[in-house]
Amino acid sequence: MKDMKLSPCSNALNGILQVPGDKSISHRAVILGSLAKGTTKVTHFLTGEDCLRTINAFKLLGVDIEVDNTTLYIRSNGLSHFKEPIEPIYFGNSGTTARLMLGVLSGLPFFTASYGDASLTSRPMDRVIIPLQQMGTSINGRSNGSYLPLAINGGGLSGVQYTLPVKSAQVKSAILLAGLFAEGTTEVIEPTATRNHSENMLKAFGADISIEDTCISITNQPLTATDVFVPGDISSAAFFMVAAAIVPGSNLTLKNVGLNFTRTGIIDVLTEMGASISISNKQTISGEDFGDITISYKKLQGIVINGDIIPRLIDELPIIALLATQAEGETVIGDAEELRLKETDRIEAVVEGLTNLGAEVQPTKDGMMIEGNSVLVGGSVNSYNDHRIAMMHAIASLITQNEVVIDDVSSVAISYPNFFQDLTSVCS
Numbered sequence: 001m002k003d004m005k006l007s008p009c010s011n012a013l014n015g016i017l018q019v020p021g022d023k024s025i026s027h028r029a030v031i032l033g034s035l036a037k038g039t040t041k042v043t044h045f046l047t048g049e050d051c052l053r054t055i056n057a058f059k060l061l062g063v064d065i066e067v068d069n070t071t072l073y074i075r076s077n078g079l080s081h082f083k084e085p086i087e088p089i090y091f092g093n094s095g096t097t098a099r100l101m102l103g104v105l106s107g108l109p110f111f112t113a114s115y116g117d118a119s120l121t122s123r124p125m126d127r128v129i130i131p132l133q134q135m136g137t138s139i140n141g142r143s144n145g146s147y148l149p150l151a152i153n154g155g156g157l158s159g160v161q162y163t164l165p166v167k168s169a170q171v172k173s174a175i176l177l178a179g180l181f182a183e184g185t186t187e188v189i190e191p192t193a194t195r196n197h198s199e200n201m202l203k204a205f206g207a208d209i210s211i212e213d214t215c216i217s218i219t220n221q222p223l224t225a226t227d228v229f230v231p232g233d234i235s236s237a238a239f240f241m242v243a244a245a246i247v248p249g250s251n252l253t254l255k256n257v258g259l260n261f262t263r264t265g266i267i268d269v270l271t272e273m274g275a276s277i278s279i280s281n282k283q284t285i286s287g288e289d290f291g292d293i294t295i296s297y298k299k300l301q302g303i304v305i306n307g308d309i310i311p312r313l314i315d316e317l318p319i320i321a322l323l324a325t326q327a328e329g330e331t332v333i334g335d336a337e338e339l340r341l342k343e344t345d346r347i348e349a350v351v352e353g354l355t356n357l358g359a360e361v362q363p364t365k366d367g368m369m370i371e372g373n374s375v376l377v378g379g380s381v382n383s384y385n386d387h388r389i390a391m392m393h394a395i396a397s398l399i400t401q402n403e404v405v406i407d408d409v410s411s412v413a414i415s416y417p418n419f420f421q422d423l424t425s426v427c428s
């Protein structure tokens, strides 16, 4: 795609927006709907490229999935009715598809080959492969089976007890999904809480899952189809929360946004920085909280962001870095070394991009230090084909003195296909 030139927004942002469905919940709805017996209807599904990869994976395994706008109908005969795919499965750019599918494919009693795009091929898979091998699957691949492409001879799994060495919901979920196929009980111990959508949805599909303190246990009981409503994605809403917080005079309401506690670190950060933010119409369906977020412009204070809050806002850190350039004083982000292993090295991409625009940002090994009160001049930036970096730069362009030129914005289709339409709608 050609580069995109964005001019500063001369208006305050105003209005009401419904952001697209949550990416993490959408992936899990396809996976559990495909593993369950019966018809699963999914509403407000995210039709972003990553979630379409998960759909394609199950189509190759023989599941009937109908996509009607943002509604899905998944018709499946359950766990034991999948067929060996005749072609390799392509995971595209999606870490969640890759890691969760490796858990599923490990349980299926046949051969599969899988691969991804250049970014995904450089992201570590050993974090899921090690526990899956302990459960008994045979996985081979590049660099001793640590990276895609991978070949799996699945089946014959036994339960394990596994303590997560990384703060990763993808690793936790891969093991729990493999546990659906394993003899005996599978136990995952997570010292730091990560997003718990898999646990919530497994319960809704009738899985034999129990959670006690930091230990999640599951056995191989079959799943039963159920309907799933996908709340708006707080990671997508975060771009508009920050936009409203930094463009003087703005006031935005974001409707039906997911408010699961394991994801609301961005709201805690905005609140601690002094933002004018409120939540209304709170509801809960199948363990997932959601509601409306209203936020308006206010001058904020820099803070320190580290420790257990990091997994609760890991994908929001690029846009939080932009927010911090406009606060009073310094913001320090730490304990976020996982940022280096996302679609691109997000520490380097954020530091380079914001510096190009005129901010003062220093990288650290596990985060960054951001000077507040920056005047953003504008300039050319690189998205590194990372949707969250592209959208962060687009939001930055609202407050720059001159235009921002982003090399390529096609990656927004990964998680937010209508991002630019929504931005235009609240900016005019």
Ligand SMILES: O=C(O)C1=C[C@@H](OP(=O)(O)O)[C@@H](O)[C@H](O)C1
Residues within 6 Å of the ligand: 023, 024, 025, 096, 167, 168, 169, 170, 171, 173, 195, 314, 315, 338
């Ligand atoms: O489980 C999930 O849906 C996700 C978990 C997180 O990754 P990690 O598990 O690698 O932390 C997050 O960054 C990713 O966007 C989605």
Ligand SMILES: C=C(OP(=O)(O)O)C(=O)O
Residues within 6 Å of the ligand: 023, 050, 093, 094, 095, 096, 097, 315, 342, 343, 388, 415
């Ligand atoms: C890291 C992300 O996704 P994934 O790991 O699924 O590629 C993301 O959406 O920011």
